Amino acid sequence: MDFRLTSEQEAFRREFASWLENNTPTDFDPQRFRNYDTHEDLAQAHRDFQKRLSEAGYAGMNLPVAYGGQGRSTMEEMIVTETISRTCPELRAPGVITFGMAAPTILVCGNEAQKAEFLPKILDGTHIWCQGFSEPNAGSDVANVSTRAEKDNGHYVVTGQKVWTSFAHLADYCILLVRTDPGAKKHKGLSYLLLDMTLPGVEVRPIRQITGEADFNEVYMEDVRVPESMLLGKEGDGWKIALTTLAFERAMGDVSKAAAYETNVERLIAMARQVRRSGRPAIEDPVFRQDLARSYIEVMTLKYNGLRNFSNQLEGGTPGPEGSIGKLLWSEPFQRINEAAVDAQGPVGQIAEGSPWSVQEGFWQFGFLRSKGSTVEAGTSEVQRNIIGERVLGLPKDSSRAARSKE
Numbered sequence: 085m086d087f088r089l090t091s092e093q094e095a096f097r098r099e100f101a102s103w104l105e106n107n108t109p110t111d112f113d114p115q116r117f118r119n120y121d122t123h124e125d126l127a128q129a130h131r132d133f134q135k136r137l138s139e140a141g142y143a144g145m146n147l148p149v150a151y152g153g154q155g156r157s158t159m160e161e162m163i164v165t166e167t168i169s170r171t172c173p174e175l176r177a178p179g180v181i182t183f184g185m186a187a188p189t190i191l192v193c194g195n196e197a198q199k200a201e202f203l204p205k206i207l208d209g210t211h212i213w214c215q216g217f218s219e220p221n222a223g224s225d226v227a228n229v230s231t232r233a234e235k236d237n238g239h240y241v242v243t244g245q246k247v248w249t250s251f252a253h254l255a256d257y258c259i260l261l262v263r264t265d266p267g268a269k270k271h272k273g274l275s276y277l278l279l280d281m282t283l284p285g286v287e288v289r290p291i292r293q294i295t296g297e298a299d300f301n302e303v304y305m306e307d308v309r310v311p312e313s314m315l316l317g318k319e320g321d322g323w324k325i326a327l328t329t330l331a332f333e334r335a336m337g338d339v340s341k342a343a344a345y346e347t348n349v350e351r352l353i354a355m356a357r358q359v360r361r362s363g364r365p366a367i368e369d370p371v372f373r374q375d376l377a378r379s380y381i382e383v384m385t386l387k388y389n390g391l392r393n394f395s396n397q398l399e400g401g402t403p404g405p406e407g408s409i410g411k412l413l414w415s416e417p418f419q420r421i422n423e424a425a426v427d428a429q430g431p432v433g434q435i436a437e438g439s440p441w442s443v444q445e446g447f448w449q450f451g452f453l454r455s456k457g458s459t460v461e462a463g464t465s466e467v468q469r470n471i472i473g474e475r476v477l478g479l480p481k482d483s484s485r486a487a488r489s490k491e
């Protein structure tokens with residue numbers, strides 16, 4: 085595929101970039117890593133921004149008009165997403181699960197009523213979603229989910245606990261994996277519900293991370309009555325649908341992530357001109373220059389791998405196990421670029437945001453701490469390498485999993 089934009093696409097990119105310049109919140113500073121003091125303020129800014137995007141005809145470029153989309157092309161959707169990621173990715177952060185997982189899964193697996201109810205409210209910023217898969221005993225092995233859902237009088241009565249649920253404290257809905265048939269083999273007894281987070285019996289408890297932020301949570305559910313109409317797909321299809329969500333999660337936004345990381349490389353260069361190492365600007369240090377070159381190469385690798393997946397999508401393909409390659413290509417380099425930046429700052433590298441001595445308002449210190457979770461979220465690096473080995477390269481199954489999958 086030729087990845088250069090046609091003249092019409094280039095004109096659309098310019099038109100959207102100019103709209104974006106006039107429609108980012110007036111107090112938003114793209115150079116700051118955190119524009120909002122609280123998550124609630126950030127979530128509100130995200131909802132307002134998404135509403136403006138939708139009113140201007142830029143939300144869901146490739147989604148059907150009947151579901152609040154624009155009925156245009158996937159290429160235009162990519163242009164919109166990439167342009168936002170390059171300039172104001174923070175405004176999209178609370179929507180990462182909403183747009184990357186909930187929307188595509190509902191679109192592919194939902195019935196007409198679910199698509200008509202939920203997709204327009206996702207696109208116009210009304211709803212934020214979270215993902216309730218992981219549990220204390222089900223992380224890498226998601227099929228171990230033990231949250232129970234029992235049928236009762238037109239409802240599923242849900243009781244159990246989820247953990248590491250990003251944005252649950254902000255979310256209106258949750259894509260929830262539950263066990264409806266404890267007697268069936270573990271992959272077969274699962275179902276997939278759309279949970280209204282305001283239902284009685286749902287309790288969200290934030291977990292504080294090493295960054296000092298608490299943006300993921302424990303979610304406790306006790307006798308929560310979820311209407312049967314909120315079952316996605318058929319009862320017992322939960323595992324199959326969860327794999328669809330995970331494929332979207334892993335294939336998600338490599339191109340837009342690469343756009344955000346390109347901005348980070350530019351920020352890294354600006355930082356290395358500002359700080360001194362062994363008495364001269366860090367940018368002149370040969371070890372730092374190697375780190376910088378590696379970061380740039382890694383961003384380009386992520387970008388072109390993303391474009392390869394994207395061209396597969398344009399030709400009608402759906403995300404498959406090769407999404408795990410992209411997951412490794414964004415998470416591990418994200419750790420390395422933050423380490424390189426903190427290293428380049430020498431002793432000042434220990435100073436976080438809020439001190440007159442902090443460099444670029446502690447952007448890299450925050451990233452250094454936050455990036456530790458990146459090789460765990462959306463599936464650990466070890467698990468991604470297993471998937472690539474077994475399902476992309478066709479190597480024999482890892483023996484411990486082969487034994488477990490017989491259970």
Ligand SMILES: Cc1cc2nc3c(=O)[nH]c(=O)nc-3n(C[C@H](O)[C@H](O)[C@H](O)COP(=O)(O)OP(=O)(O)OC[C@H]3O[C@@H](n4cnc5c(N)ncnc54)[C@H](O)[C@@H]3O)c2cc1C
Pocket residue numbers: 214215216217218219220222223224225247248249250251300457458460461462463464465466467470482484485
């Ligand atoms: C920042 C962040 C956000 C998250 N957000 C969400 C969310 O929104 N929703 C959600 O449901 N979950 C979320 N998670 C949870 C995440 O998906 C799990 O943490 C992850 O899947 C790993 O599961 P676990 O923590 O149970 O680790 P375990 O599965 O217990 O793994 C422990 C270690 O064993 C290794 N391991 C496990 N199995 C194998 C194997 N077969 N071969 C080799 N090594 C193996 C792992 O790589 C890891 O090093 C989030 C996690 C983080 C860090």
